[in-house]
Amino acid sequence: MKRKLTIISLAAALTLSAEINSPFADGCLQRGIVLLRNDFTQGAIDQFDIARHSSPTPTQDADIAWGKAIATLREGNIDSARGLLQKYIEAYPATSQTLKARIALADCDFYQGRYREALSAYNAISPSAPDLALADDLIYRTAYCDMMLGNTSKALAGFAALTSSPVYANASRFYQGYIYYTQGEYAEARHLFDTVDKYSSPGDQAPYFLTQIAFHEANYDQALAMARRAISESPHSPYAPEMLRIAGESSYQTGDTPEAISYLQRYLDTTSIDKAEPSALYILGINAYQQGELDRAVKLLTPVTEQPDAIGQSAYLYIGQAFLQQGNMDAAIMALEKAYRLDYDPSVRETAFYNYAVTRMEGGRTPFGSSVALMEDFLRTYPNSRFAPQVQEYLVTGYITDSNYDQALASINAISRPTPAIIAAKQRVLYILGSRDLANNRTTQALERFRESKALAPQADKNMGAETELWIGDCLYRLGRYPDAATAFSSYLRTAPKSSPNRTIALYDLAYTRFAQRRYNEALADFKKVIDASGQSSAEPRITADAYCRIADCQYYSSDFNAAAANYDRALSANPATGDYPLFQKAVMRGLSGAHDEKIDMLDQMMQTYPTSGLMASALLEKAESLLALNRSDEALGVYSRLVAKYPATSQGRNGYLQMAITQMSLGHTSDAIATYKKVISSYPTSDEARVASDDLKRILADEGRLDQYTAFIASVPDAPRLDTTEIDQLTFQSAEKSYLASGATDRLKDYIDRFPSGQHAPQALNYLATASLENGNHSEALTYATTLVTRFPHSEASEEGLAIKGEIELESGNAEQALATFRTLESSASGARNIQAARLGIMRVSRDLGHHADVIAAADALLSSSALSTDRRTEVLYSRAYALAQQGNTAQAAAEWEKLASDTDDLYGAMSAFHLAQQQFDKGNIKQARRTVNALIDSNTPHQYWLARGYILLSDISRSQGNTFEADEYLKSLRENYPGSEADIFRMIETRLKK
Template sequence: MKRMTILSAMAATVAGMTAQVNAPEIDGYLSRGTLMYRDQNYQGAIDQLTQLKRMSPDSHQAEEADFYIALSRLYRGELSEARQLLEAFVGDYPSSSHMLTALMSIADCDFYESEYEQALARYNAIPESALDLAAAEDYRYRKAYSLMKLDDWDAAMNGFASLRSTKRYSNAARFYQGYIYYAQGDYSKAKELLSSVNTSTAPGNRADYYLTQIAFTEGDYDKALSMARKAMNTVAEFTPEMQRIAGESLYNLGDEAEAVTYLEKYVAATNDPKPSALYILGVSQYKSGDLDEAVSTLGPVTACDDAMGQSAYLYIGQAYLKQGNVNSALLALEKAYRMDYDKKVQETAFYNYAVAKMEGGRTPFGSSVTMFEDFLRRYPDSRYAPSVQEYLVTGYMTDNNYEKALASIERIKRPSSAILTAKQRVLYILGSRDLAAGNVSQALKRFQGAKALSSQNKAMATECDLWIGDCYYRQGKYTEASKAYSDYLRYSGANSSNRMLATYDLGYSRFGEKRYSEARQNFEKVVKQPGNLGQDIVADSYNRIGDCHYYASAFSEAAANYDKAYSLNPEAGDYALFQKAMMRGLARDYKGKLEIIDDMMSRYPTSGLMPSALLEKAESYVALNRADDAVKVYRDLVKRYPTTSQGRNGYLQLAITLMSQGNRRQAIDTYKEVISSYPTSEEARVASDDLKRIYADDGNLDDYAKF
């Protein structure tokens, strides 16, 4: 009877569960979705739970749906979507019982995307003690793997050691410990561990690959050959490397013919073959008379700065010689004889180089420059040394290698006039390059050095004055800049193409010195006779003339020149219009000022002068007693440009204007906003003083102190 009761109860429970799963209501979708998730039918789970979300679920149902949809995305490999959903889940349900799993899953997204440093940081933020056994094992494994990928070998080794006794990760832990020993060069321990793993499943199926590498590295070529042949078909991605090991092992065992067979397969299957394999193939091709193939195959090997690279250069040079390509042979042979890893190769290369040179080969200067420098180092007192020195300098300049040309010149104890002329030109060119790169101090030194050699080329020395002026101007040394520009104008010819440019630059340096009258004269010369200067520079000169008049309080003259600047270059006319408006304001024509500012703002809505224009517009309204309009503009200014100095000032002026209107509460709030937003600014200091007076007038200094 009791058994019957139990069976009946079970049947009732199953029936209830079935009814719940098949129910069309929200609970039915939730039950089906979670069951599909547990059955790893992740797309089905997403479909069911997404439908649930459309049915106005309660908070618990929505939480469960969001959680399992996010995990389903994760296990479908949709990492970007999963991350977004999980991060949203953490933010939406901070008290969820799934929080730990959600945080772990976000870390897993980083892990699966190979963002190991970020994954590790996330794992470390999760207390392992709060995880169940399976999750804790996953946690330790992924942390150890991330540490290994970040080359934190010791910590990774300890992490894998803690997994050695687990059922799921024991084999992987031993494999990765073996790999770490391999990467550290401890082949004895690596072999011990890698030999003990189960090779029928990943990652243990890769163990033979590393064991083969160890045998080859240790010079046990018979064993390496045997293991490579066996491992070729274990993991497809390792097949080419095993072919290389087999080929190079055979080569070291003296079987070159079979070695080439393997290595040809390896090279054909690899985008970036190792130089050792290419060297063996290239030498074999050279010996068999396939000279074009040998040169092509050995080419990448020459990137190796070692005996193999030196030998590759030798074979390439000899191949070119056999083809009659003497110049190319010289290039390769010179490389070979300048490398001293293998003295015999060096000797052979030098001999071949000398023979090719004697047969009439010619090389570009840059390829033989080192030879001449070696000559000077070995034979500093030779009677040919002066000629070699001049050849070096000329060659460097021909190759546009001016830094080396200058260094070579500086080593010459008694330079000839030709060398000094070359030095002046080198300094001039290097100075212009330094200035273009923003290295102003270095450029100035170069130009001054070139100018000091004026006896070699006076015209070039004069051009240096123009550059020297530019350097001083960029450094803010306007007096020195003015002198340099003046020197240029004094010594350059009347027909010099840069005279008007120098005049324009002199105007700017004098403007920087606040010598406005003299600056205006320079700019007036430019607008009267611009020469080859562009219309934009002429327009800019009119702007500066206007500025000079402005500083002299000649506002109508300033406005007239701003008009000319605008008419010449309306595309960049925002400054001219703005300044013209300012002149109207200084003449107390506030309506006219407003009209021009509105025109400027409509024409140039992206102008950098927009904050200033809004501030001036508001202040003009204040001057016209149109406080309401001023308030609107101030509000627009602080909304659009809160971080600018004009925005800060606008906040303060808004408070003052509101106060003048009797809007005491709004004014106080605005003063507080100024102080809170810009606590270290001058505007905040003024606002604080005003606010203090207001509170004092109200008898509420305690409230002020609290604020």
């Protein structure tokens, strides 16, 4: 409430004398008083200052101080006046002016709007103390303070006490009317406003409130007439914009839309859209919508949606319909969903939902919104709606288009009499859920889903049923149920169309099933079919190459070495990038045929071409073996030396030491052989090779009569093999192992470790225990067993498995540096491709987390060059390599890799690739391209909800950059309401953007 008040005429307290023309202090004082009474405040202040410097008497000095304080207050210099008044009260605490000074000091707070402080000061003054004029001033200001502080009862009582005041009667009636107006008591307010003087302040504001009262009472004709008069008489009044609004809204209510729009547009021209009344924006927005000005309609109606009432609900409905007409289905569905969820107007809610359902079927998306749940809610709320039949049809399609398949399945299962369309929907939902379970290694659950889906095929989609058989076979293969898997793959091949793109995959899987069963003749025939089918399809080169490798393996196991070598050649030609294995095997084949020179050449070629291959240690071992076969023992010793120098911790390296010792013995270099055997025992005392070396060393030294030296040496090496290996050690372990392999029981293994902590089989027992604990989710226990294994038996073959488990747990627990060291150790000691791959995967992951991008790329390149890398791991490796490249600034190469991976967003790294590709495009300013990429991610219904949420946040950023603020905000609001996850960064990103 704006006030217009005058300063209390406290100057009356000063008295005049006859010496007004005197040039001395008394004359200056008298002139100052006259000027003050005539409102010449600055002149008065000047006279008072002259008087002060003209040797005034003590009485005159008090009057001068008082006069200057009051003049300064009336001049409007409140802070200076406050200081002068405080000094006056301190200097003259008991004069006749002291009470007036205290009132004036309270007035300083009053004029500065510090009503709480002013009220406290006024209340401290006794009502009986001032004279009548000052008493009215005090009552008026006290009542005004109460009004401004919300103490309306006290304010009304105070103003009522001034009804007969010659100074304040008009203002008191006005403020009483104002208080009744704010309380909604319009009749009492109107009566009081009608009685005030409308030509003086504050009564001149009464017409404004009388117009408001007429409008609030729906007396639109009167409100319109009064608003028109106010606009005409006072076009530049502070209340003119509000009068324009009332005129516009009153015209709208009386049916004169053109006049209404004219007034309201003039109102909006004087008021920013963020401060305009929602009711005015609503009328303008609806008119814009009706005129086809859809962008303007959305802009005007967007602020209205903040209203928690029917008008806000209706605004959402119109915004949704506007976007629907523009073809912006995502923005439309979010607005329509909001209109439906607001429960103010049932008819608006019903219409909003039907439009929502239509938009949903047209492809509209809302972040993590469940169309199924919304449709079910609608049918429960409006079972007799005219839209109910269409909604029931949309519901069937909604089961498929909704990304929450678990909820969709639960909804379908709740239907007692499903229609054929519902059964078909259930078949597809189960199929998708099975695929996702399998992608996330929930193999048993996936198998159940696929079997249930297949059972529905006779009533639904037979082609999908046939494809499901392929997935069933995949599940059974992963579970090690090879005969059942072969049956499933064979069934698929019998029923699937010849043109099915998955026939090659089915043949490939069937062949691997035979191979796993060691039915090599059948596997050979099936892998040949894969080759034939690959020639007629677009099968990946790595599949063709792998099929040739397995054909060659089958022929190798059948001792058909020449044929095997030929097929290893074909594998190498089909995919040279993963040619280390076929080239190695081909070399071995040549050796088995007696062509050792050729074998050596091929091994050299393999080692030169694939220097990071996991087969390097094996290749050196094989090369030395062929050199020995050619009686080139010295060269063989050189290769052994190279092997043990580069791969000392591997089983091949340890075997190399043994073979070196044997070769040295064959050459008569007994002392060298003894030294080599001792090297094996002292360096790798817990390894199997150390046991063999110990036996050989014992025999040599016994033959030379130096068994005491052997005993002394063995005793000097901690953990070295002892002379006696008790039979009970062997029997106890065998019993424990049998129990574990049969039922997973670990009690006997623990008992074995307790009884034989350094037993011959302790490494394998610890490996079993670590593996069992890991599988049971007891990571702490698994880490303890694995650490014990690699610490006490670092050279045993089982320690490789221990290192893999230890590194995995350390990585998961956030101990990145320790995990990296563990994986580096595993990489240097692993003897087989599987553990080398595990080590490099670990190195890549830790380096990725630590931001060591060059190390990520190096590890990824080594992994990708191996033929042993599985498909699921391959996507992670490709993603990680692309991410590291992007961080190094090689964005083009990263984008190319991400684009390939983004085609499969069911895979975690496919979803991550799609997001990072879109983000990179957006960061580079390729807005349209970024929108296409992120839309593809969202449309894919990826099961990886975190990355889907990141996609919606990016889509909001894209929309905002294009000026679509409503759409950008609604994506974020819907995501905040619907996101099922709890990741703090998602909600932080949402809130940060909404606050901008």
